[in-house]
Amino acid sequence: MAVTCEVALINSQNLSKGEVELLGKAHEAAANAYAPYSGFQVGAAVRLKSGTVVLGNNQENIAYPSGLCGERVAVFAAGAQFPEEEIESIAIVSPSPLAVPDAFMPCGSCRQVLREAELRQKTPIKIYLQARDEVVMVSKSASNLLPFSFTIQNGVFK
Ligand SMILES: [Zn+2]
Numbered sequence: 001m002a003v004t005c006e007v008a009l010i011n012s013q014n015l016s017k018g019e020v021e022l023l024g025k026a027h028e029a030a031a032n033a034y035a036p037y038s039g040f041q042v043g044a045a046v047r048l049k050s051g052t053v054v055l056g057n058n059q060e061n062i063a064y065p066s067g068l069c070g071e072r073v074a075v076f077a078a079g080a081q082f083p084e085e086e087i088e089s090i091a092i093v094s095p096s097p098l099a100v101p102d103a104f105m106p107c108g109s110c111r112q113v114l115r116e117a118e119l120r121q122k123t124p125i126k127i128y129l130q131a132r133d134e135v136v137m138v139s140k141s142a143s144n145l146l147p148f149s150f151t152i153q154n155g156v157f158k
Contacts, residue, residue: 003147007139009102015128015136019091022047023130025055026091033057033070040096042070046078049086054078071110075117087117089126097132104131106145114142115149 012020022045030043037060044056056074060067068076071092078087094104106114106129118125124141139145 012134022091026093029055029057034059040098042094044071044074045091046074047089086121087125091128093130099131101131101133102135111146
């Protein structure tokens, strides 16, 4: 079984205007994150096929497991508000000094949620990841970030 994990590191100056705008919206969302416990602000911007952008940011809670990551807030908000629309791409960013500058990655649960969103809509979701510097990690699919995700085949989880 071959496993691929293809991601590209791209300088933000080489991104399109639309890509830069999406990252900018994710940074705006990060500024509104509620992260008093971790101090790790995350913002996410989902672009739907229609062009609509849905924002999310991490929402923590003193009862720790009750909070939710920023990218999941965005993906779930998109699913709740626009259930029939495909997610084209998502930008996920963190300005936190705790984030690894050029290797900022979603947690495993968020990778699984992104992968299942792809499987539901039957098209890949392009993912942009950025911390504090100009380098943006780009993946053409969540499958690159979680090659061994749960999947359903013939009604059975694999
Ligand atoms: Zn997460």
